[in-house]
Amino acid sequence: MLKNTSSKIMQKFTTDGHRLTAQRRIILEIITAHAHEHMTINDIYKYALENNDNISLITVYRIVNFLTKNNILRRVQIDSNHYCYELIEHSNLMSYPHFICQKCGKVFDLGDEDTIKKLSACEQKIAATYHFKIKYSEILYYGLCKNCLDTEE
Numbered sequence: 001m002l003k004n005t006s007s008k009i010m011q012k013f014t015t016d017g018h019r020l021t022a023q024r025r026i027i028l029e030i031i032t033a034h035a036h037e038h039m040t041i042n043d044i045y046k047y048a049l050e051n052n053d054n055i056s057l058i059t060v061y062r063i064v065n066f067l068t069k070n071n072i073l074r075r076v077q078i079d080s081n082h083y084c085y086e087l088i089e090h091s092n093l094m095s096y097p098h099f100i101c102q103k104c105g106k107v108f109d110l111g112d113e114d115t116i117k118k119l120s121a122c123e124q125k126i127a128a129t130y131h132f133k134i135k136y137s138e139i140l141y142y143g144l145c146k147n148c149l150d151t152e153e
């Protein structure tokens, strides 16, 4: 299944007219193999080194930015100057909500069907009420996760 995702992305990649260099391929493979993780650029770099790939941090940084611009990766802001990245698996969603724990730093996906439905209804309402065309949105909640709440008591 992972192989499938990875080859689908690579196909989309070339039909969009992007060159699939060896290094871009390495990063795409890492990202699809760790699709459900929220990875920092350093995490992606570490995975690349584990495969003994000859790649520099700055190259990883450039490729990740490129993939984010092309809607293959989603960037999630952890705090004022830290980001993590994840594969965009449901491209029909305008935004995918996340919760970020400010104590342990964990990033949680809030992608249950009901939440998504309500959020997209909310977006439609805003667009209709204010006559806007929403092109992009990011929904991030910050606070304490259940684990951290429990250990605080």
Ligand SMILES: [Zn+2]
Residues within 6 Å of the ligand: 101, 102, 103, 104, 105, 106, 144, 145, 146, 147, 148, 149
């Ligand atoms: Zn926590």
Ligand SMILES: [Zn+2]
Residues within 6 Å of the ligand: 038, 086, 098, 108, 109
């Ligand atoms: Zn996520």
